[in-house]
Each structure stands twice: as C-alpha cells, then as structure tokens.
Amino acid sequence: MARTRGSHSDITGPRVERAALRLFAKHGYAAVSMRQIATEVGVQAGALYNYTPDKQMLLVSLMKTHMQDLLAAYEAWPKPVDPLGRLEAFTRFHLSFNSERPEAVFISYMELRNLTPEHFNEIAALRSRYERALVEILEDGVQDGIFQLEDARVTAFAIIGMLTQVNTWFREDGRLSRADVEALYWTMVQRLVSA
Amino acid sequence: MARTRGSHSDITGPRVERAALRLFAKHGYAAVSMRQIATEVGVQAGALYNYTPDKQMLLVSLMKTHMQDLLAAYEAWPKPVDPLGRLEAFTRFHLSFNSERPEAVFISYMELRNLTPEHFNEIAALRSRYERALVEILEDGVQDGIFQLEDARVTAFAIIGMLTQVNTWFREDGRLSRADVEALYWTMVQRLVSA
DNA sequence: GCTTGATCTGAACGGGTGTTCATATCATCC
C-alpha cells in the first residue's frame, strides 16, 4: 500500500486544515497529536507532512489565514461615511464574522502563547490593524462631536471585549436569535459612546 | 538519597501549586509536564504525587480554589444597598480581584476544555453564581427605575466580558494606572445601564 | 499504454509522557 485511490492534494489539504482547526479548538494545540489529526483526515501521520513542514506551522497557518480573512472581510464590508454608521457597521460585522467561525476565533486568541516570538508578532500586528480601525472610528466621532468618551483606545478594547465574549455563550437554539443579539449589542455600543 | 533536608509539606505543597499555576498559565495545561513542574519546585517528579493524585486534579484544584476565592472575596467586599452603589462595587471588585491574579483568571477561562464533564460542571456552577450576582443587581436597578437596559443577562455578560478583557492588555508600567482604568470602566459601565 | 510525478503507507527514530514503588533519609515526638 502507498498512494491511495482517489487521493488528491486539493481534497486532502483542506481536510487537514479543517481537522486541525476543529481539534485544536476542542482540545488545545498542545493536547492534539499529529496522529489524531491524521486519523480524522483518514490518513497516516506521515502524509500530513505533504501539507505542512511541521505542527507549529499548521497552527501558524490557521491563525494567519483567519486574521487575514478577518481584515479582508472587514474591508469588503459596506461602510457608511459617518462615524455612527461606521460604528454600527463595525459592530454588526464583528458579531457576524465571529459567529460564523467560532473555532478559528477561539484558536487565534487562545493559542497565541504557543507561537514563537516572530509568529506572535506577525499575528499581533494583524490584530492591532483591526483594532486600530475601531479606534479611528471612535476618534472621528469624538472630533465630530457625536461621540462622547474618555479614552478611544480603552473604549475600543471594551467594545471588542464585550462583542467577542458573545461566542462564549451564544447558542443557535437559544433564547435569542442572531438578529436579537446584534440589535442588543448595537444598542449597548451606542450607549457606550453616546454624547 | 531520599527525604531531603528541610523538606516539609507546608512548604512544598504551596510551591507545587504556584509552579503549576505559573506554568499552566504560560504554556497551557497540556503543554506542561509533571517533570517541568517538579523542576520548578526543585524536586523529582515522583514527589509531586504526595500533593496531588494526578495531573488532572492539580488543574481542577487550582481552578476550584480560584473560583471559591472569587466568590468568598466578593461576598466579603463592602457593598452599599442601592443598585447603583452595588454595581460600582461589583465593577471595582472585579477589576481589582482579577488584576491581582491574572494567571488564575487565565487558567480558569482557558483550560475549561481540559476538564472532565463533572469537573467542568462544578466550575461552571461556581462561575454562574458569580454572574447571577451581577444579573440581580441589574434587575434590581431596573425595578427601581434607575437602570435602563433591554436584557439583564446579556448586559451582565457584556459587562463581565469587557471587564475581564482588561487583563489582556493592562500593564503595570503602561500609560494608565489601575485607578485610571477603574475610573474609565466604571464610567463605561454606568453608560451601559444609564436611564 | 507508458512515463512521470504526486500521494500515501508503514516502519522506524530518539526522546518525552504520567504514574508507581521500593527504599532511603529526614523531622518530630516520647
């Protein structure tokens, strides 16, 4: 036995990524073995090394892809020009984007400590570009006199913190729909910056 | 060689806990070996089993202790009777308590997935007792007509989310002092519930 | 249909894992 029938990198590659994503999110990077990932893919452990140089890069690749997707999707998201409209767009985008990929969000936050300093800095830079976008919205709103707040950076952290926290409790079949949650949080974000 | 000079469980026990806390927080539960913990304590791996039945219980014990300390400290915290005063007390307590034990806070949130279902439920029950305290403050304030909010449970999550997030960016030698941060967040919490 | 390169297997590598236990030494109390 060697190459198996039907095998193709276009199929196996994405399956490796999805299996790693799921298992890393569920058990943590360090707790997951290459053999577990391989089993989930339906392949032997050695075959994984056709798709990643090593385990570390598998994690880095997942995190980097997620952060780049986040930035790209945010740039493509429709945004009004006025600060209030942009703040609403940011709020709804964040909730929507994060709710669709809870595993990647979880990993990108949890597994930072398993990165080498260079990889960590790379991911942190992408993250702070995103945070910076929110800070700018807040500063613009203050300058226009429509937002009132003491510290734009701290307020930005507070907003992101409370929005990201949603993933820890939201359930599809729960008391509230996604639309309910979006509406509630948009109201709260408005309160946080209201003049 | 066997028992070493000066050895005593009153000394070694706490050192085992502190070493485990520090290493679990830094590298993650699964990534830390019993031999690493033992090295940090200055002892051989076998000696750790005088202080914990196994590695899992070492984690559970740390998390349970943290959650119980949290609840006990909150109950002992001075609390006014009016909802606004209680909300301020909760806000300042949470920031103060969490800032003093960032490692335990981190572990208690991050390593939930490494618990067996029974231990998970135990920790989750303690956590929800704490959350419930905030929900009650909010509900009382609404009833008294001094708070305005749409959903007490979601607002409670939002408040806890934004307060807990502080630990991810606050630095002792940063731009803002602890008192600055407390003041900023108390202002924001007030905005979140203001009538 | 043959060739070529992509894809996977299966075994092996050195080393690390959590845990147990017989044994030795120390601290403590009579």
Added chain:
DNA sequence: GGATGATATGAACACCCGTTCAGATCAAGC
C-alpha cells in the same frame, strides 16, 4: 536517643510524541 511517620529519590513501567524516509501505488499527461 530511639522509634515512627512524613517526605523525597531514582529507577522503572508501558505508552505516546513529532518527524523522517524508502518504497509502493495511484493520477495525469503525452
């Protein structure tokens, strides 16, 4: 100062780890 229990060692257990690689089999293009 001798007896007793608490405390640690160090070796061993069976097993799992990430990674490598020669060789086998398949897919794809000529």
